[in-house]
Amino acid sequence: MIDLTYFKNKLETEKKRLEASLNEIGTTKIHPDQKNHWEATPSDKDMEIEMRDEVADRLEDLGERQATEETLETRLDNINEALKRIADNKYGLCRIDGGEIELEKLEANPATTTCKTHVDEED
Numbered sequence: 001m002i003d004l005t006y007f008k009n010k011l012e013t014e015k016k017r018l019e020a021s022l023n024e025i026g027t028t029k030i031h032p033d034q035k036n037h038w039e040a041t042p043s044d045k046d047m048e049i050e051m052r053d054e055v056a057d058r059l060e061d062l063g064e065r066q067a068t069e070e071t072l073e074t075r076l077d078n079i080n081e082a083l084k085r086i087a088d089n090k091y092g093l094c095r096i097d098g099g100e101i102e103l104e105k106l107e108a109n110p111a112t113t114t115c116k117t118h119v120d121e122e123d
Helices: 004-025 052-087 103-108 116-121
Strands: 026-031 034-040
Touching: 004 052
Parallel strands: none
Antiparallel strands: 026 034
């Protein structure tokens, strides 16, 4: 039997951590089709740029921040979906065959959507 309270707390803690990380690298943008979406911003946006190398450095920094933002936002989306599955009493069930997801797999990644048999079909 899966302890839903335990996994819900674990997911909510991770959600808060991800939201804090996203807020550090960007600003929240609200889109009609998405509840929350972050957009990476340069880390030194108030700094005056005088040299060509500084422009290149800022663009590289922004590119890295965007890549990080996308990864964190995807992880946050997965966590939100897992929390919805808990609310819908579907948590811990493989999305492919409806069987139970192994406890050790849920421990490793509480937002997982498949059992070990279908790991190659996970999003």
